[in-house]
Structure formats: structure tokens, C-alpha cells
Amino acid sequence: MSAPATVSPTAARLAELRSAGRAALVGYLPVGFPDVARSTEAALAMVDAGVDVVEVGVPYTDPVMDGPVIQRAAEAALAAGTRVRDVLGLVEAVAEHSGGRVPALVMSYWNPVLRYGVDALARDLAAAGGAGLITPDLIPDEAREWIAASDAHGLDRVFLVAPSSTTERLRLTARASRGFVYAASTMGVTGARATVGDRAEQLVADTRAAGAENVCVGLGVSTGAQAAEVGRYADGVIVGSALVRTLLDDAPWTARLDALARLTGELADGVRGARTTTTRTTTRSTTMEAAS
Amino acid sequence: MPASEPVRDALTQTLAHQVLGRLADQPGPYFGEFGGRFVPEALVAALDELDTEYRKALGDPSFRDELARLNREYTGRPSPLTEVPRFAENVGGAPGAVRVLLKREDLNHTGSHKINNVLGQALLVKRMGKTRVIAETGAGQHGVATATAAALLGLECVVYMGEEDTRRQALNVARMRLLGAEVVPVTIGTRTLKDAINEALRDWVANVETTHYLLGTVTGPHPFPEMVREFHRIIGEEAREQVLERVGRLPDVVAACVGGGSNALGIFNAFLDDEGVRLYGFEAGGEGVETGRHAARFSGGAPGVLHGARSYLLQDADGQTLPSHSVSAGLDYPSVGPAHSWLHDLGRATYEPVTDQEAMEAFRLLCRTEGIIPAIESAHALAGALRVGRAAVAAGRTDQVILVNLSGRGDKDVATAARWFDLLDDVGGDEAVVETVTSEEGNL
Numbered sequence A: 001m002s003a004p005a006t007v008s009p010t011a012a013r014l015a016e017l018r019s020a021g022r023a024a025l026v027g028y029l030p031v032g033f034p035d036v037a038r039s040t041e042a043a044l045a046m047v048d049a050g051v052d053v054v055e056v057g058v059p060y061t062d063p064v065m066d067g068p069v070i071q072r073a074a075e076a077a078l079a080a081g082t083r084v085r086d087v088l089g090l091v092e093a094v095a096e097h098s099g100g101r102v103p104a105l106v107m108s109y110w111n112p113v114l115r116y117g118v119d120a121l122a123r124d125l126a127a128a129g130g131a132g133l134i135t136p137d138l139i140p141d142e143a144r145e146w147i148a149a150s151d152a153h154g155l156d157r158v159f160l161v162a163p164s165s166t167t168e169r170l171r172l173t174a175r176a177s178r179g180f181v182y183a184a185s186t187m188g189v190t191g192a193r194a195t196v197g198d199r200a201e202q203l204v205a206d207t208r209a210a211g212a213e214n215v216c217v218g219l220g221v222s223t224g225a226q227a228a229e230v231g232r233y234a235d236g237v238i239v240g241s242a243l244v245r246t247l248l249d250d251a252p253w254t255a256r257l258d259a260l261a262r263l264t265g266e267l268a269d270g271v272r273g274a275r276t277t278t279t280r281t282t283t284r285s286t287t288m289e290a291a292s
Numbered sequence B: 001m002p003a004s005e006p007v008r009d010a011l012t013q014t015l016a017h018q019v020l021g022r023l024a025d026q027p028g029p030y031f032g033e034f035g036g037r038f039v040p041e042a043l044v045a046a047l048d049e050l051d052t053e054y055r056k057a058l059g060d061p062s063f064r065d066e067l068a069r070l071n072r073e074y075t076g077r078p079s080p081l082t083e084v085p086r087f088a089e090n091v092g093g094a095p096g097a098v099r100v101l102l103k104r105e106d107l108n109h110t111g112s113h114k115i116n117n118v119l120g121q122a123l124l125v126k127r128m129g130k131t132r133v134i135a136e137t138g139a140g141q142h143g144v145a146t147a148t149a150a151a152l153l154g155l156e157c158v159v160y161m162g163e164e165d166t167r168r169q170a171l172n173v174a175r176m177r178l179l180g181a182e183v184v185p186v187t188i189g190t191r192t193l194k195d196a197i198n199e200a201l202r203d204w205v206a207n208v209e210t211t212h213y214l215l216g217t218v219t220g221p222h223p224f225p226e227m228v229r230e231f232h233r234i235i236g237e238e239a240r241e242q243v244l245e246r247v248g249r250l251p252d253v254v255a256a257c258v259g260g261g262s263n264a265l266g267i268f269n270a271f272l273d274d275e276g277v278r279l280y281g282f283e284a285g286g287e288g289v290e291t292g293r294h295a296a297r298f299s300g301g302a303p304g305v306l307h308g309a310r311s312y313l314l315q316d317a318d319g320q321t322l323p324s325h326s327v328s329a330g331l332d333y334p335s336v337g338p339a340h341s342w343l344h345d346l347g348r349a350t351y352e353p354v355t356d357q358e359a360m361e362a363f364r365l366l367c368r369t370e371g372i373i374p375a376i377e378s379a380h381a382l383a384g385a386l387r388v389g390r391a392a393v394a395a396g397r398t399d400q401v402i403l404v405n406l407s408g409r410g411d412k413d414v415a416t417a418a419r420w421f422d423l424l425d426d427v428g429g430d431e432a433v434v435e436t437v438t439s440e441e442g443n444l
């Protein structure tokens, strides 16, 4: 049963962009790096520079799906005293700043959510204007409590699929997700890569065929050209480490913010240019055939 | 893949156990409200494959025979049972009032119980057609056992080890390298076992098609907690028979140290359904639970999720993992196998902290009274046994039999002990020890 109990703000945004003929740019930053105030400033700068969806990471001591860049930022955020509840303020700032136009999803490993209380976090996140949660180490099989809480509070729940997922698991995950399904482009952790995994396009097609309405691709995208390539076939392009890296520099803060805005702009141009060079309709109808 | 006959047999057996409700045969993924599979989706296919292969192997006589042969001819099983009367005198009371018997896992090839699980999993790796194994290690004993099995079976082997542990267990770093394994020091986070597991998981996600993660204890996502228990249950099965034969009845108490919990579960398992046998797990109390520098998950932690399973966990108010502390690298881990959390909440086993100080005293005592140098991990079980024995004497009990799992030998800990007891002050201080066991990385 894939009919969502609520209208997903993220799905609505993706649908809007789809009719405008392009994929969404989803930008990730962890809250609290280098501190809470500046991480909020950075997220808003990303919004101004053209991200369509913001993904706010909760820093965690044991981020097993993250490579060195995000690990370093998370470690620094924790050392600076960042709390889980700080994510709510950032989400609220994005909602206000964008007039509710830019959905803010929180990405969190599962234990901080468990400790906060699954229903309590869902309630507080919804109250802050957040769109939902991305859960890298929670599979639908273990998500009963979160599925109930997200239904109760009208939140998106973004589960992941990977190139190793079987058809049966793609179906299970597509059914359990709301907003979009997060397709990991490659077998591995977050981090910029020279090329985006060649299995990503097939995974997107397979995930759609398994019933997913929207599929966004993450892991390894770092340049405008890569964003354009992925934006050709996916509903959204998720960029994390490359954006975080602009802030990890030793340069003065304003220069780091400029670098962040510049890269965001390049990526935004990438997703906008993606379907003008190829025939989007062909790509789409092929995948739709596969889906039916 | 079509279910073969043996799979069905194994599944039927598992179901039968569930119906009979024998604690010893509790199948995964859940142990009460603990366990499960809190992992990235990317790993699910590999965990399913492992689960299938493991269940098939359990029902396959050729697998069981091969493992039994290795246990006998390579590891040297059954491991002996040794009574230690001079050690036991230290609980006080009338001579013989408390008898202490050691299950000698320290005499296994590679020096600890870890080899039991490693050989079982390594045979599964061959069956799955994978060519590379990765492992985490704290004390280095699991890493050494994995490097050993990899050499024996011709597998590529990479071991992740926290940088702090490579220093405290330098001898084992050298052993692993001698055996042909690559040892990767982990320099992020707390630089101990927890972070070594994080790195191993990251490697596994990226290389899962060719690589098996040979997890070293009864933690992690399903099927690891159940499977690793199965490969260690031989410890308790042998010990139960040996005690029956030696003293004519079951022991009153079974004691073991608990890091992730594999040696403890291995010896407890055969006694779980013997109601009269009291089971004690001893965790690392470090500098004392009240100092916050410890690895006492049951007295200082709360249920949470780490490394794929829900279990008791050292964590702060935000669910961030708290660093653990122990003189013993093998017990220095903030979570514990989910089956122990289950036994704890059921009240079937009792878990208590033992401080560094108590463990080191028991370590020295066993050396001097019995001529056996234990691993510092195992010394926690010895200290716990002394505590339980003294309580029995104080309560006026006589004829108490305490079975202790001596999970490993202390060769790897000689440098730590020499420093702790200032044994080498007259021959150049602790630098001398460190230098004899540490060498330029590339030379080993």
C-alpha cells in the first residue's frame, strides 16, 4: 500500500520541479559545524544559492555510513557542544527563511532519535516545520515505531536502497518510504568521488519499477557536471561531502560561505542544465515503461 | 535459492527449540527486546546471505565434521579443566569449602577462546566463495585468530585496530603481521575497539561482494549474535561434562568476563537451562563506576542501538556513545551482546563490574599461586569468582563449586602488567618492555 497518509511536502516540491523539467538539488550540512549559529547561516546561504531541499545532519559519534569529511565535521560539531535539539532550530530557520518553499529533512543515525524518543522527535520536528527524517541505519524492517510516529505527525520517512538491494527489498523500501527513496549510487560511504557509480541509473529505474514515486541519488556527487549527469535520470541529486568540505577549510568564515554558495550555484546550474541536452521525455517514458 | 534438506532441518530444529523454550537455543534476530538489525540497507543482502549459508552449514554433516576436526586437531580441543586449590584458598573459609575450576580456553591455539568462532566463520567464508576477510580487534586476540585462520585457509585478511590498542597490545600487532595480515590502526574517535568496528563496517559496505566481516563477538546485526554463540557453545558443553565427571554434579556458579560477551555466552549457554546454576558476568569497572571511567554497561548504561543491535549501551542524554575505559583492551567496549541484555533483564544472569585494581590483583594471584598467567580480560572473571566465593564463605556455605572461564592467556599483557606492578624498574623502566614488543611498523 503506497498511498501516503498525508501529503508529503517533499514529494510536492519534487513534483513541482518535475513539471518544470528538472531534478531537485538536495544539499546536506550537519548542524553545529563549526557551531550552531554558523551552521544555520551556512544552511540559509545554501538556500539562497539554489538548493531545493535541505538535509540537516545530526552529528553522531559513530557515523558508519560517512566518510572522512563528514566524520570530521561531526566530530567538531560534537566537540563544540552541539545537541540533538539544535537541529530543530536550524530546521525552523530554513522553513522561515524560505517561506516554507524549501523542505528541510533531518538525517540522523537511529540511536539519537531513540534516545530523544521517536514520537517526541517526530512531534517536535513537525512543530518546527521540518519535512521528515532520513535514516541511514534504520531499515523498514525495524521501523515500526517510526512509521507510526511519522504517520501521526505527517512527516516524510526517507529510507535508503543500495545497488545490493534485491527486488523484494526495493519493493519493501518503496512501500515504506514517503517523500522519496534515497538511492545510494555506489556501495560505500559518503564522500566525493571522481565518478558517480555506474549502477546508480539502473538502481533508480529498478526502484521506480518497484513502486517508488520519487528516487533521489546520493553518495559521490561533487561537481556541476556530475549533478547534471545524475539529474538526467533521478528526481533529485543529493550532495553532502563536497558542500561540507567547503566549510572545513582554514579560510575566514565569509570566504568559506562564499565557496559554499559558489559550489551550490554550480550544482544548481547542473541540475537545471541536465535535461536540456538530452531528451528528458525519452528517458522518462523508458523508465515509466519499466515501472508498469 | 531453493531450500535444501539441511536448511529445512535446521529451521525445523530452530522452531522446535522456540516451542520448547530452551534459553540455550534462542534464535535471532531478537533476544527479548534486544538484538535486531540496525544497519545500512547496503549490508542487508550480505547478512541474508550469511544467515542462509550459516543455517545450511549447521545442517550439513560435512561442515560440522570439518569444524569438529579443526577444533580437535588445530585448536587442541577439548580444552582442559584445571582445579586451582592454591588460588581458591584466598577466598578464606575451611580448606575445600570453595573449589575453583578453570576452563582453559587460554590453552587453545592462538591463546584464547576467539579461535572457536573464527574457524566456524572462516569455513563459512569458503562456502560463500568470498576471498577476503576483515575483522576488528581490541586486545588483538580476535585479530590474531582471524589472521591465523586466513593463513590456514588462504584468505586475504585486514584487521582494524584502534591506535590506542595497537600501543597497549603491540605484541599482537606483530603476531598478526607475521601471519600475513594487514593491520590498520584506526585514528578517529576514541581510537579503541568501538572505532575499529566503525572502520570495519565502512570497509564492509564498500567491499561486501568479495569480503566477509568476521565479527569477533556476540554483538552486531543478526545473524552474528546467534551464530557466534553457536560457534562458542562448545566451551560450555565441554565444561559441563568435565565438571560432572570431576565433581559428580553441576557447579554452583559459572563466572566469565564480559566484553562483547562471546566467552561468557559460550560457557553460560550449556547451563542456561540448569536452574540451580548461578551465572555471573563480570564487566570492566575500570577506575570505578562512580568515576565514569569504566565499561560497565549494565550498571552505567541504558538500552540503545550501536553497531547493528539494540542492547545496553554507555550513552549520554543525546544518545551519543560514551567512551569506555578499562585496563583491558578486550573489555573496553561501550555496548554488549544482546543476549546478555536479555539474560540480564530476565534475571537469569547477574552482571557486576570489576575494577582495574581488582582484576590486576587477581591476575597476580593466579600467576603466583598456580603458575598460570591469565589474560587481563580473564582476570576480571577471576576477581569476580573470588568475590562470589568470599560471599559464599561469609554466608556460611560449604562445598561450593565455581567454574571460571579462563578465556585467554596473558602473554599479550606482559608489558601492561610489568608497568602496573613496576617489575622492570631496575632494568630500565617500562621503556624496556615497550621496546621489546614494539618495533618499527614496517619491520614486522
Ligand SMILES: Cc1ncc(COP(=O)(O)O)c(C=O)c1O
Binding pocket: B112, B113, B138, B139, B140, B141, B142, B216, B217, B218, B257, B258, B259, B260, B261, B262, B263, B264, B329, B330, B331, B375, B377, B378, B407, B408, B409
Ligand atoms: C582473552 C579475552 N577474553 C575476553 C575477551 C572479551 O571478549 P568477549 O566478551 O567477546 O569474550 C577478549 C577480547 O578481546 C579476550 O581477548
